[in-house]
Amino acid sequence: MSAMDDEFDVVAAWTEEAARALGPGHAVPAGCRGSGSLGSLRWLADRLDLRPGARLVDSGSGVGGPAAWLAGDRQVQPVCVEPMVGAVHASRRLFGLPTVLGAAQALPLADRTADGAWCLGVLCTTDDKAGALAELHRVLVPGGRLGLLVFVQDGPLHAPAPEGNVFPSSAELTTQLAEAGFAVRERAVADLHDNPHEWADAADAVEAEVERRHGDDARWARAQEQSGRMGTLLGSGDLEPLLVVAQRSA
């Protein structure tokens, strides 16, 4: 098993278990842990032009916290796609989200069926960014909007990257979006610490419960090493969390 399996599969299943044990109010914040903050999710949601009932594809949806928050806050209908079985189960069972096992590069969805899409913290975990963007272009309706959270690297990294991650530069990301048929409408650097304290406390409580249950497991240590590396690179400014809203060509 790779460190990414530990982080995105095993810990997803453990997060489900702990969020369930701690009860209401814990699942959404815990399910967003691997992603943007509440402020980043709002920033994207405000710009995706989604009406109630719209269908939004979440590519690489993880445990499902962001899609569950969006469904509740904006009354949209998310369809989630995620390659890790533990995360797919968590998304279905914690939030009842329609979630299919699949990869961003082969979305199991028909052409032009999504009113909007987002892909949060996923492009950095895959080599084939062009394939993932091409699939998002295929499933979106013409003019549909795409929200991205991408960790970009515009200079050298002064500490080790999490295993399996490949960070684009901001210029590469712009080029990849243009080549896939997207026009960038807006971009901003995210503040990943803008969560309300109840939200942060709930996410921390779930993490502490996972550690209490599984802290002796080597897979927990490997997953912690992965997120620790990410934290170091973000803290030093070697990586920047970029939010982008782009529009699919007509």
Ligand SMILES: C[S@@+](CC[C@H](N)C(=O)[O-])C[C@H]1O[C@@H](n2cnc3c(N)ncnc32)[C@H](O)[C@@H]1O
């Ligand atoms: C940092 S997590 C973010 C999860 C979720 N988007 C969120 O914001 O909470 C990255 C996710 O991308 C998924 N992932 C990795 N490679 C992928 C691929 N090729 N296609 C789709 N998802 C992928 C991982 O399994 C993991 O769930």
